[in-house]
Amino acid sequence: MCLTSRKKSRRARDKIPLTQIPTVSKEIKEVRVEQVSAEEFAPRDGILLTIHDKSSEKESDKVLVHLGMGKVKNGDNSSQSGSFHHLEKDGGGSQSGDDSGKVTVYKPSSSYPITAPSPLTGLPEFSHLGWGHWFTLRDLDLATNRFAKDNVLGEGGYGVVYRGQLINGTPVAVKKILNNLGQAEKEFRVEVEAIGHVRHKNLVRLLGYCIEGTHRMLVYEYVNNGNLEQWLHGAMRQHGYLTWEARVKVLLGTAKALAYLHEAIEPKVVHRDIKSSNILIDDEFNAKVSDFGLAKLLGAGKSHVTTRVMGTFGYVAPEYANTGLLNEKSDVYSFGVLLLEAITGRDPVDYGRPTHEVNLVDWLKMMVGSRRSEEVVDPNIEARPSTRALKRALLTALRCVDPDSEKRPKMSQVVRMLESEEYPIPREDRRHRRNQAGSMEIESQKEFSDTDRSDNPDSRSNSRGYQRT
Structure with a gap:
């Protein structure tokens, strides 16, 4: 049987959309394309083809291709499923062995740079998309x-x-x-x-x-170090409790991820289900925001009214729960609840507690209003945060859970608040809040001292990110 092959230029191939799924009939059996030495080739079930590039006079440009149907046996008799491979000649025309006995070496084309190996390296190139x-x-x-x-x-x-x-x-x-x-x-x-x-x-x-x-x-x-919920309330507590520094690191990473989704891409992405179980943690205690199954794309400057409220009870913003009105400020509220959860070690809603402590946000506002903010810190944290660090975290969280969505900060502002060593509320914002009748002046609470206890050796960071129980 004679097979004629015509090369396409690289420019022509580049015009094919990378995200287009190949139109391969599901009824066709997959085949595996193997390249072997002409001398070492041992015929098996299938078809043996010899392809000769007419544009080259070199004998080495002849390629033996064996099309084996179905599964292929490895040397250890284990089965390996076959699949299509898109093969592209190495740019240098490199060869393996002598010209007379070996075929031209081919490399799969990939959208990933050689200096940064992808998790997809080694997988069939035929099924690569532009992004995955x-x-x-x-x-x-x-x-x-x-x-x-x-x-x-x-x-x-x-x-x-x-x-x-x-x-x-x-x-x-x-x-x-x-x-x-x-x-x-x-x-x-x-x-x-x-x-x-x-x-x-x-x-x-x-x-x-x-x-x-x-x-x-x-x-x-795959992120293999559990999630924030497991570290605060669940299975990962067997390893110990997260230090204050580790909690801040996880929350800061979460804030940066949300700022990116809200403000750095277009259309913006609203997560709609920010909660502790959706914040995965890697070995270096970096946050990895997961579960975009509830994500919604919005156009610039737009809100979206949903037919059904999606989210987790205790984290959902009041305006979203009441009206279905959704925008990025809904995520800001959820993040505020998440920050309070990390500070206190309490669930957002806990019916096992006294009535006035069931709702975390309401309880914390009551504690701050009663000048008892030092009492809200998770008792499992051995090295307690400095007064200034606690003040900064609480003020940031309470701004995020403001009942009025218009008064909540953007996530980029939240990032700056958590990173700043100064008072987290801008001066102009403070003057605006002081003029509001009946509003709770968080910044005027006397229990917040400017004394910074960061010099205390007990408050230094644990490189592990958690303390042994």
């Missing part, structure tokens, strides 16, 4: 051991998250979208468009997705 990878259902079935219950990381209203490992050894978290609300595909598309091209060190990276039949799945980088 297009996975088949079989890829993810193998990665999660057929979605075994032992690999379940968590469950939510939008689906189940599984721990997995790709064929190149990369650990991943696979979010399997459940189609129980009739809107799974719509929400899936929204999520993919919202975060597919988003890159920030404090956002969990989306590596790719799978859309096959009724299946909708998202593949994220």
Whole structure:
């Protein structure tokens, strides 16, 4: 059989949209393209083709290609699923061995720089997108051991998250979208468009997705140091309690991620479900904001009225819960609750406490108004924060949970407040607040002393980020 091949210029290939999913029929069996030495080739089931580049007179430009149907056996008799590979000749025309006995070496083309290896390195190039990878259902079935219950990381209203490992050894978290609300595909598309091209060190990276039949799945980088909820209230407490410095680091990273989503990209992204269980923590105690299943894209300067309120009770802004009015200030409120949760170690809503302490925001406002702010700090923190550091965190949090959404700061302002060593409220804002009748003057509370106890050796940072119990 004779096969004629015509090369396309690189310029022509570059015109093909990277995000376009290859139109491959699901009925066609996948094949694996292998390149081997002409001398060492051992025929197996399949077709052997010899491709000769007519533009070159070199014998070395002949390529033997074996098309093996279905699965291929490795040397250790283990099965490896085949898939298409898009192969591109190495720019230097490098060769392996002698010209007469070896074929030309080819390298997969990739959108990732060689100096910064991608988690997708080693995966089939045929299914690379402009920002990630297009996975088949079989890829993810193998990665999660057929979605075994032992690999379940968590469950939510939008689906189940599984721990997995790709064929190149990369650990991943696979979010399997459940189609129980009739809107799974719509929400899936929204999520993919919202975060597919988003890159920030404090956002969990989306590596790719799978859309096959009724299946909708998202593949994220795997963050293996738990989440903020587990460190404050759950399983990670067996390792100890987060230090004050670690809590501030996690919250500052979260604030930077939200500032990026709200103000650095267009259209802006509103998360809509900021809570402690959605703040993952890596080995260096950096925050990784996750779960964009509730994300909503907004046009510049616009609010959005939703038909159903999405979010978690205790974190949802009052105007969003009452009217469905959604904008980035809804996330600011949720962040304020998150900051109070980290300061106090308390849940946003706890019905196990006395009536006046059930709601965290209401209780904390009462404590500050009663000049008892020193009592709100999580008693599990051994090295207590300085008065100035506590004052800065509380003032920032209370500004974020202001009932009037217009008075809440932007997330970029929140970042500056948390980073600043000075009083976190701008002078002009202070004058405006002093003129408001009946408003609670947080800054005038006498219990806040300007004495900074940062010299106290007990308050120095723990490099681990947590203290032993």
